[in-house]
Amino acid sequence: MKSNILYSSRISSLAKLNRLLMSETYSDAKFFILVDENTYNQCLPLLISKVSALENADFFEVPVGEEAKSLEVAAQLWGALLDSGADRNSVILNLGGGCVSDIGGFVAAGFKRGIRYINIPTTLVGMIDASIGGKTAVNVENAKNQVGFFHQPDAVCIYPDFLDTLPDLELVSGALEMAKTLLLSDEKAFVNLANSFVGCAKYPLDEIKKYIVQCVDFKQSVVSADPYDKSIRKMLNLGHTFGHAIESYMLEQNRAITHGIAVGIGLECALYLSTMKLGFSKDIYTLFKQMLHHIVDFERFTLADTEHILSYMRQDKKNHDGLILCVLLQEVGAPVIDVAIDENEIRDALLKFGKF
Numbered sequence: 001m002k003s004n005i006l007y008s009s010r011i012s013s014l015a016k017l018n019r020l021l022m023s024e025t026y027s028d029a030k031f032f033i034l035v036d037e038n039t040y041n042q043c044l045p046l047l048i049s050k051v052s053a054l055e056n057a058d059f060f061e062v063p064v065g066e067e068a069k070s071l072e073v074a075a076q077l078w079g080a081l082l083d084s085g086a087d088r089n090s091v092i093l094n095l096g097g098g099c100v101s102d103i104g105g106f107v108a109a110g111f112k113r114g115i116r117y118i119n120i121p122t123t124l125v126g127m128i129d130a131s132i133g134g135k136t137a138v139n140v141e142n143a144k145n146q147v148g149f150f151h152q153p154d155a156v157c158i159y160p161d162f163l164d165t166l167p168d169l170e171l172v173s174g175a176l177e178m179a180k181t182l183l184l185s186d187e188k189a190f191v192n193l194a195n196s197f198v199g200c201a202k203y204p205l206d207e208i209k210k211y212i213v214q215c216v217d218f219k220q221s222v223v224s225a226d227p228y229d230k231s232i233r234k235m236l237n238l239g240h241t242f243g244h245a246i247e248s249y250m251l252e253q254n255r256a257i258t259h260g261i262a263v264g265i266g267l268e269c270a271l272y273l274s275t276m277k278l279g280f281s282k283d284i285y286t287l288f289k290q291m292l293h294h295i296v297d298f299e300r301f302t303l304a305d306t307e308h309i310l311s312y313m314r315q316d317k318k319n320h321d322g323l324i325l326c327v328l329l330q331e332v333g334a335p336v337i338d339v340a341i342d343e344n345e346i347r348d349a350l351l352k353f354g355k356f
């Protein structure tokens with residue numbers, strides 16, 4: 001099932017959302033908006049001012065970040081929905097980043113065996129990734145995304161100007177996921193984005209906004225072709241086998257980094273192995289490295305670091321028969337899924353990180 005993606009260069013996507021919510025489809029619906037503290041302050045006033053259909057909506061606030069994604073928060077929200085008279089016709093509108101849409105989608109999937117929900121992403125990661133594809137989840141015992149459902153949003157409303165208040169670190173983390181998407185799909189766009197980062201004192205927000213719609217379309221097309229993550233959707237894991245292990249290791253070391261930064265480091269490692277094993281372009285690899293190191297100031301890995309990261313990679317659920325499987329690129333737009341890599345190749349890639 002495809003979600004209705006609302007965006008347009010001419011008509012504001014919020015105006016489109018208003019029209020949709022006023023339409024026959026939602027005539028009997030009660031609306032519930034989910035926010036966290038930051039989106040309550042930074043985004044809710046704008047949403048309500050532009051979408052009159054939501055003037056009388058109830059709203060619920062969840063904790064900021066990963067703490068929102070818990071069974072306890074889900075149970076509280078189910079209780080609050082019941083107390084507020086929610087029924088099978090009710091609609092949850094998730095106004096926030098991936099944490100808000102993951103918990104809101106999860107709650108919608110479970111309530112009365114599934115009610116409708118709409119994502120209104122306010123982070124870059126939310127816009128180009130988390131709001132699309134219908135994966136919802138909560139964390140259990142510090143392990144991420146352990147319990148969840150596939151439940152497609154009715155609609156996704158992309159309003160890029162929400163990014164204007166997003167903290168820098170969140171924005172560049174999203175830009176690295178954007179680089180991943182463009183590496184999977186469009187060489188010219190990737191080169192433009194990377195060059196605009198390298199030539200920019202801070203970050204090129206207008207250039208980033210230019211590619212949002214293209215990234216949304218790409219994710220939507222991959223997800224529609226493989227909704228349950230059985231085949232080509234796996235390409236979206238480019239950079240993530242290394243990235244997840246690096247993210248977990250840094251967290252264990254009390255040196256936590258964002259998921260997007262970890263994916264950026266993972267992408268550099270995956271592109272390096274792509275040049276070594278699949279003849280991927282060294283120029284594109286170098287350009288990505290320049291973009292990444294323009295954004296992050298991250299120390300190189302020591303031998304001890306590489307062994308710890310490797311032990312996390314051995315636990316990755318995508319491994320098969322003792323081999324570590326990874327997505328690599330033959331060229332931009334030509335991923336190869338499930339490439340087996342051995343431990344020495346992983347050590348080599350981690351030790352090359354940051355070395356020009």
Ligand SMILES: NC(=O)c1ccc[n+]([C@@H]2O[C@H](COP(=O)([O-])OP(=O)(O)OC[C@H]3O[C@@H](n4cnc5c(N)ncnc54)[C@H](O)[C@@H]3O)[C@@H](O)[C@H]2O)c1
Pocket residue numbers: 036037038039042043064065066069096097098099100102122123124125126129130131132133134135136137144145162163164165166167170
């Ligand atoms: N379901 C999926 O397919 C999917 C895909 C990718 C990521 N995710 C999940 O998404 C989560 C990460 O999402 P995220 O990076 O958006 O993080 P997030 O939701 O924690 O948001 C990041 C921070 O930005 C703040 N914020 C959000 N919008 C703002 C705005 N417009 N102005 C100011 N502050 C704002 C938030 O309050 C938070 O502090 C992870 O839990 C990840 O597992 C899910």
Ligand SMILES: [Zn+2]
Pocket residue numbers: 177240259263
């Ligand atoms: Zn990711």
